[in-house]
Amino acid sequence: MSRTGEKILGIISAIFTLLGIILTSIIVVNGSAVIQDEAFQTGFQQEILSDPTLTSQDAEAVTQVLDVLPNFFNVFGWGFIIILVISLILNIVGIVSINKNKNPKLAGIMFILAGLFAGIISITSILLYIAAIMCFVRKPPVQFAEQEYYNPDQPV
Structure with missing residues (x-):
């Protein structure tokens, strides 16, 4: 039985996951560099302190959050990248196990x-869910073995 549909959906979702890993790593690296930039921090603090709608306590709270933000951004961003890498590895294992109809249930x-690791509701995860449903639902056609029937007219 040909499992071309499942393979194609798996490969497309693997490509999307790989693109997500690349784009997220670029955002994390560049974003953390921007947040840690002294010019950005001083400009942001000046803007917060000069805002007439914020009280001095609110402005102080925002500047304290700005001090913690780079660490949070790095940890959250790299954690998300690790989750996407795990999703890519599981996807590749699924593609390999569906190859030549070896083990569709494992796939x-x-x-x-x-x-689930790629994001519960994303394009990538929806493609993977469809491929999984196809793996579980599609069964190889039943082939009947020819049986010899007893014919009383034929000698044994």
């Missing part, structure tokens, strides 16, 4: 897990 489980 379906791997596609579901990869979809």
Whole structure:
């Protein structure tokens, strides 16, 4: 039985996940560099302190958050990248296990897990969920073995 549909959906979602890993890593690296820039921090603090709608206590709270923000941004960003890498690995395991119709149930489980790690509701996860459903639902056609029937007219 040909599992071309599942393979194609798995490959497309693997490409989307790889693009997500690349784009997220670029955002994390560049974003943390911008947040840690002294000119950005001083400009942001000047803007907050000169805002007439904020009290001095509010402005102080915002500047304290700005001090913690680079660490939070790095930890959250790299954690998200690690989760996407795990999703990509599970997706590749699913693609390999569906190859030549080796183990479609394992591939379906791997596609579901990869979809959960890729984001519960994203284009990538939806493609993986569809591939998993196809792995579980599509069955090879039943082939009947020819049976010899007893014919009383034929000698044994």
